[in-house]
Amino acid sequence: MESGGDLLTERTIQEFCEDLGSAKPAPGGGSASGLAGALAGSLAQMVAHLSGEGQGEVIARSQGLTEELLDLVNKDTQAFNQVMAAFKLPKATDEEKIGRRQAIQAATRLATEVPLRIMELSIDVLMSAKEMAFHGNKNALSDAGVAGLLGVAACRGASYNVLINLPGLKDAEFVADTKKRLELLLNEADKLEQEIGAHVRGALS
Template sequence: MLMQMKVNDFLTELASNSPAPGGGSIAALAGALGGALTAMVCRLTVDNNKYAGVQNEIQGILARADELSGSLAKYVDEDTETFNKVMAAYKLPKATDEDKAARSAAIQTAMKNAAVLPLNVAGCCLEVLTLAARVLAIGNTNAASDAAVAGLMAHAGIYGALYNVKINLGSIKDLAFVEDAKAKVEQIIKEDAVLHETLLATAGRVIG
């Protein structure tokens, strides 16, 4: 359970040559950090008279940021479990034709799961980026740099998760699955580009 570890122990485990956690878990963690940091800026904005006009919107963003951070935190452990199953499938016996068929089917199933999971991570991170960019624009300006960092973590989570999707698609033989996933990847990259640019432009305006 990676999420139960002390941060220092987590870093030592990450840096070790043991196969897990991998980049997929770290992408999810980046998103979870972005979501939590977005929630923090919301909490520094609610019940502040200076931001009375945006209270309802901030409350809505806060609730969703907490949810997304929670989901992404679960994905940290789930991604490692999912990728461990890929590695376990590769270690299945391949002595006979039956062995080979069973091994290949197990690899394909595990690879599909290992592609779908980071696709979901990227979707959650995209939502975090949307929320962080909005909070940067309307939230407590004293915490503008926090909102900017939150958005950048989400952006890193998106790209990190999508690289995991893409690398796994290279090993998947179901072409309809691959085409569908590729279309989803491209859509998320497009939406990220707009949001990331907006985030940087707003940060430049509010922070300098």
């Protein structure tokens, strides 16, 4: 787990990409998805800034989304490291085995909840991107379109990280509820991005 002074989001873009491309298993797709969502939020915020007065709500909302998504970039890698640490716990005695199983379940659930939250925030980002695509500065229409693409990438990417962790969870009710939630979020993300994309392509053609 990163220490307070060694967070992923405190590194340069080059350092982050080098870390992502290294032989280490984390950071990986979950943190990358969180970053995609944060970039989408920042683009929506930029378009709002360029769209004159009356965009204060979009600016504040997008900034808040970006900040939380950046926090989740760190938390996704931290959650993965917790899972790995749980698997390394001793299992020589029955008591140790029970403690290890409980730790694995808790860490795996957290590693599922973090990307699920990225998905939820991505929907909010896509809504801001759509608002800016339809009502923002027309000279920044392409930027709103890119925000839409990054937003749906964040949602879909995070969904893979949810799905890869679900088989390791014993809580059947949580697994079933999470799968339902995931499908709803994916459908909403696709719908929003299609609306954004169709509008942007039509206006730029």
